[in-house]
Amino acid sequence: MxxxxxxxxxxxxxxxxxxxxxxxxxxxxxxxxxxDLVVEDYYKQELQFQNEINKETNAKSLVENISWKKTAEGLVIIFPENLQKENITGKVFLYRPSNKQFDFEMPISLSNHNLLIPDKRLLDGRWNIKVDWQYNGKNYLYKKEVLY
The missing domain is CATH 1.20.5 (Single alpha-helices involved in coiled-coils or other helix-helix interfaces)
Structure with a gap:
């Protein structure tokens, strides 16, 4: 045929x-x-973008900004030594780009200017850390991509 x-x-x-x-x-x-979407309330967070820019500008104007280090116990977020730890409040949000089920948020409770995120909560790989904190009524924001 x-x-x-x-x-x-x-x-x-x-x-x-x-x-x-x-x-x-x-x-x-x-x-x-x-x-999935990066975040569920994407448009709501987009409206808060200028507020985040202002917080990041405040953080960059500090003499010493937040830093971090990986230890055997987990990830340690180190707040500036020149600030009084009792006046630091806020929250830490850890975002896992590969799987949103591992995302979590925790309040800031400092011991010796350090915040420990336990090793058992973190998987190896990339994490986005977002520390939204306040000190004496002024808001600050620290964002960092971390390979754990």
Whole structure:
């Protein structure tokens, strides 16, 4: 049986559409390809962006900013020594880009200007740290990407 050029084009279109539909169905039904938004309330957070810029500017104007180091016990976030630790309040948010189920937030409770995030809470890989803190009524923000 001989296939003319019109039938060949139709067969090519059907094969191409079948190929594309296979990948669409695979991506929609397979849980390994689940990708969520970075955050659930993306637009709400976008409206707060100028506020974050102001907080980061405040943090950069400090004599000494927040730093961090990896230890055997976990990740230690070190607040400036020249500030009174009793007046530092806020929260630390750790975001795992590869899986939102590992994201967590914890309040700041300092011991000796250090905040320890236990090793058991952190998996190896990339983490985004966001420290939103206040000192004497002034707001500060520290953001860092960390490979743990």
């Amino acid at each position: 001989k296939i003319n050029w019109g039938t060949g084009i139709v067969i090519a279109f059907v094969a191409f559409i079948s190929f594309i539909m296979y990948f669409i169905i695979t991506m929609m039904t397979d849980s390994t390809y689940d990708h």
